[in-house]
Amino acid sequence: MESFEQLLEVSTRIHGHICAGQVIGVRMAMAGLERIGIDDPKGKDRKKLYVLVEIDRCATDAIQSVTGCSLGKRSLRWMDFGIMAATFVNLETNKAVRITAREESRQLSERYCPEMDDKYKRQLEAYRIMPLDELFTFQEVAVDLEACDMPGRPTRRVQCSKCGDWVQDCRDIIRNGRPICRACDGKRYYKELKD
Ligand SMILES: [Zn+2]
Ligand SMILES: [Zn+2]
Numbered sequence: 001m002e003s004f005e006q007l008l009e010v011s012t013r014i015h016g017h018i019c020a021g022q023v024i025g026v027r028m029a030m031a032g033l034e035r036i037g038i039d040d041p042k043g044k045d046r047k048k049l050y051v052l053v054e055i056d057r058c059a060t061d062a063i064q065s066v067t068g069c070s071l072g073k074r075s076l077r078w079m080d081f082g083i084m085a086a087t088f089v090n091l092e093t094n095k096a097v098r099i100t101a102r103e104e105s106r107q108l109s110e111r112y113c114p115e116m117d118d119k120y121k122r123q124l125e126a127y128r129i130m131p132l133d134e135l136f137t138f139q140e141v142a143v144d145l146e147a148c149d150m151p152g153r154p155t156r157r158v159q160c161s162k163c164g165d166w167v168q169d170c171r172d173i174i175r176n177g178r179p180i181c182r183a184c185d186g187k188r189y190y191k192e193l194k195d
Contacts, residue, residue: 001039004030004128011065020120021058023127024084024135028059028099029066031132032088035097042068046075050089050145054081059101074151089143098139105135146170160184 001007008026012018029051038045051069053060056078063086069075084101102108109126116122127135148155148170157168160181172179183189 001030001033001041007066008062011062014065015058015061018124019058020124020127022062023124024101025059025062026066027127027132028086028101028136029063029088031136031138032086032097032099033067035138036088036090036095037093038088038090041066047151048090048092050075050077050091050150052077052079052087052089052143054079054083054085054087056080057084059084074149077149087141087143089145091145094142096141096143098141100137100139102135102137105130108134 002010004026007030008018008022011022011026015022032051033039033041033049036049038049040046041049046068049067049069051063051067053063053076060078064070064076067076067088071078085098087096087098089096105127106123109123109130112126112129113122116125154168156170156172157166158172158179159166160172161178162180162184165181165183167179167181172181173185174180175185
């Protein structure tokens with residue numbers, strides 16, 4: 001694995017700016033990979049790794065950059081919980097760790113770099129050097145992954161009996177014996193504008 005500084009440099013470039021989220025995300029991903037025994041996430045271990053992120057914020061880009069996992073590869077799954085946490089899964093051994101950024105780390109960061117006046121710069125510097133157990137909590141977990149959430153070819157592809165859109169990966173719902181898409185099942189997030 002590359003060093004923390006190298007990984008942070010790459011994630012900062014991809015994300016577009018340096019921020020506390022990049023530092024936290026890179027450290028979280030490195031710690032996660034280490035705890036599930038993955039040391040070459042973009043090379044020989046790439047098919048063994050699966051990540052579930054619980055927030056769509058800065059750190060998520062860093063986690064994607066370090067692990068190489070992505071939505072498009074279906075190796076990254078976004079659980080929309082709004083919690084600064086991610087679970088790293090080794091698909092070969094089923095070892096999984098959920099890592100949460102501790103709320104206390106904001107306070108604890110004040111003990112580091114006291115010479116810096118700017119609160120956000122101080123946090124950013126502190127997050128680089130703080131011990132992992134001040135930054136994060138770690139939980140060993142078991143994750144039930146559905147076959148239809150895994151990488152690889154779609155296991156199911158059906159046409160919505162209402163709107164005609166094609167639905168992959170078991171996201172269809174059976175109503176009155178016929179498959180419909182989630183939008184037609186009342187979860188439509190858009191309204192078509194007709195002229
Ligand atoms: Zn950011
Ligand atoms: Zn539909």
